[in-house]
Amino acid sequence: MKLGNRQRGLSIILMIIIFGLFGYALFVGIKLAPEYMQFYTLKESVNDLAKEMESRVISKAQFESLMKRRLDVNYVSIKDLKLSNNGCPCAKENIFVYKKQKKSTDVGISYQKRVPLIANVDAVLVFEHIVTVPSAK
Numbered sequence: 809m810k811l812g813n814r815q816r817g818l819s820i821i822l823m824i825i826i827f828g829l830f831g832y833a834l835f836v837g838i839k840l841a842p843e844y845m846q847f848y849t850l851k852e853s854v855n856d857l858a859k860e861m862e863s864r865v866i867s868k869a870q871f872e873s874l875m876k877r878r879l880d881v882n883y884v885s886i887k888d889l890k891l892s893n894n895g896c897p898c899a900k901e902n903i904f905v906y907k908k909q910k911k912s913t914d915v916g917i918s919y920q921k922r923v924p925l926i927a928n929v930d931a932v933l934v935f936e937h938i939v940t941v942p943s944a945k
Contacts, residue, residue, distance in 0.1 A: 840931060843921050846884055847935045850917050853878040858915055858939040865943075868906040871915055875904055905938055913941045 818826070857874055860866075866874070879885075903919040916938030923931045 836925065836931070839923055839925060840933065843923060843933055847937075849882050849884060850879070850935075851937045853882065854916050854937055854939055858941045861913065861915065861941045868908075871906050872904050875917075905936075911943055913943065914938050915941060 853875065857866075857871070857878065860874075861871075903917050905914060905916040905918050907914040916936070918936040918938070921933045921935065923933065925931055
């Protein structure tokens with residue numbers, strides 16, 4: 809005897825689960841995308857400033873001033889980068905990295921960003937980009 813009534817394909821419950829997972833992944837992507845775009849803007853600013861530093865010597869204060877100016881041009885708020893959840897200041901006050909060595913200088917940015925997702929679930933993003941610049945002669 810043949811059974812002609814066999815189920816083929818996905819059940820409705822499995823389809824709801826798959827669409828739910830896809831929707832959640834899309835939601836998280838939409839929430840995190842602006843933070844990554846901001847980081848890539850900062851990364852470009854650091855790279856441009858590092859190229860400029862190859863031809864002239866820049867002190868730590870000058871580096872921070874030039875970076876702040878570049879961030880203002882790109883509409884990036886340093887206050888937003890220094891704040892963690894609920895406006896409490898992070899333990900790290902300065903997001904700029906400037907380490908002078910004998911034959912080179914390390915410059916860059918390093919910060920964490922907390923993005924609220926759902927209720928009390930947050931995504932903590934850690935960003936760091938450091939460029940080694942040979943000393944200008």
